[in-house]
Amino acid sequence: MSAQKPVRRITAPQIAKRKGGEPIVSLTSYHAHTAAIVDKYADFILVGDSLGMVMHGMESTVGVSLDLMIMHGKAVVRGTRQALVVVDMPFGTYEESPSEAFRNAARVMKETQCGAVKLEGGVRMAETIRFLTERGIPVMAHIGLTPQSVHVMGGFKTQGREQDDWEQHFEDARAVTEAGAFALVLEGMVEPLAAQITKDIPIPTIGIGASATCDGQILVLEDMLGLNPAPPKFVKVYGNLGGQIEAAVKAYSDDVKERSFPGEKQVYR
Numbered sequence: 001m002s003a004q005k006p007v008r009r010i011t012a013p014q015i016a017k018r019k020g021g022e023p024i025v026s027l028t029s030y031h032a033h034t035a036a037i038v039d040k041y042a043d044f045i046l047v048g049d050s051l052g053m054v055m056h057g058m059e060s061t062v063g064v065s066l067d068l069m070i071m072h073g074k075a076v077v078r079g080t081r082q083a084l085v086v087v088d089m090p091f092g093t094y095e096e097s098p099s100e101a102f103r104n105a106a107r108v109m110k111e112t113q114c115g116a117v118k119l120e121g122g123v124r125m126a127e128t129i130r131f132l133t134e135r136g137i138p139v140m141a142h143i144g145l146t147p148q149s150v151h152v153m154g155g156f157k158t159q160g161r162e163q164d165d166w167e168q169h170f171e172d173a174r175a176v177t178e179a180g181a182f183a184l185v186l187e188g189m190v191e192p193l194a195a196q197i198t199k200d201i202p203i204p205t206i207g208i209g210a211s212a213t214c215d216g217q218i219l220v221l222e223d224m225l226g227l228n229p230a231p232p233k234f235v236k237v238y239g240n241l242g243g244q245i246e247a248a249v250k251a252y253s254d255d256v257k258e259r260s261f262p263g264e265k266q267v268y269r
């Protein structure tokens with residue numbers, strides 16, 4: 001076996017420099033084997049707290065713990081060598097104070113060996129973003145539809161449908177930029193608002209349900225693979241993993257029942 005050539009991973013500053021350039025490609029991953037495939041094409045991989053819903057059947061991301069994020073973060077870092085790995089800070093682990101956020105984000109960085117963390121919030125999180133970046137933790141920000149606030153928003157609601165809300169979103173984008181975030185996720189917002197924010201700030205915007213005007217795109221891997229039976233409208237489905245898994249499981253079930261599995265090749269003699 002030939003030794004694998006060491007590859008230096010993409011860094012947060014390299015992502016920051018991609019503003020206005022070739023679009024940034026990203027997907028979520030929670031799992032070593034899928035992450036190894038995504039790693040060939042993605043600039044960064046997000047270990048999203050959406051894993052609570054996708055991997056663990058929760059109704060929202062609010063119940064996700066720091067330990068769960070660390071467990072999946074370790075798996076994704078082990079499975080990859082090229083992409084920057086970004087780990088979501090889960091609800092309740094960073095909002096109370098900058099020092100609490102630093103303590104928890106440092107644990108994530110040390111235990112997973114990821115290259116950056118992401119947290120939700122604009123103006124209200126700016127002080128914390130500055131506190132972390134000044135102390136060695138690159139931060140990706142996330143505004144617009146922020147799923148950890150689902151109970152305040154009253155559901156997963158597209159943002160910016162009324163122009164009266166736009167000024168707040170501009171202020172959020174500027175605040176996280178000035179605080180030192182290296183990139184900004186824009187989730188679930190109307191196209192003209194995402195376009196205006198992308199034009200307005202000097203760091204790359206990463207869209208999910210926020211139009212092709214963003215500097216990059218991210219989707220939840222299982223959604224685009226066709227494993228989620230009811231994906232949000234902004235998802236383009238590129239695969240039929242749900243159908244493929246079902247066909248394979250059915251074929252296996254039939255084989256077991258007619259004793260054609262295990263066959264000659266699967267038996268120790």
Ligand SMILES: Nc1nc(=O)c2c([nH]1)NC[C@@H]1CN(c3ccc(C(=O)N[C@@H](CCC(=O)O)C(=O)O)cc3)CN21
Pocket residue numbers: 049050053054061145147156157158188220223228231232233234
């Ligand atoms: N599998 C999965 N994919 C995601 O993209 C995702 C998660 N989970 N979990 C965390 C958040 C929650 N997300 C969601 C979930 C639902 C809608 C949704 O149903 N949106 C409505 C639009 C509602 C409106 O227009 O106000 C839709 O019809 O798409 C949007 C984002 C995005 N994130």
Ligand SMILES: CC(C)C(=O)C(=O)O
Pocket residue numbers: 028046047048049050051088142185187208218219220
């Ligand atoms: C959808 C992305 C941006 C996310 O935050 C997640 O997967 O948790």
Ligand SMILES: [Mg+2]
Pocket residue numbers: 048049050061088
């Ligand atoms: Mg998230």
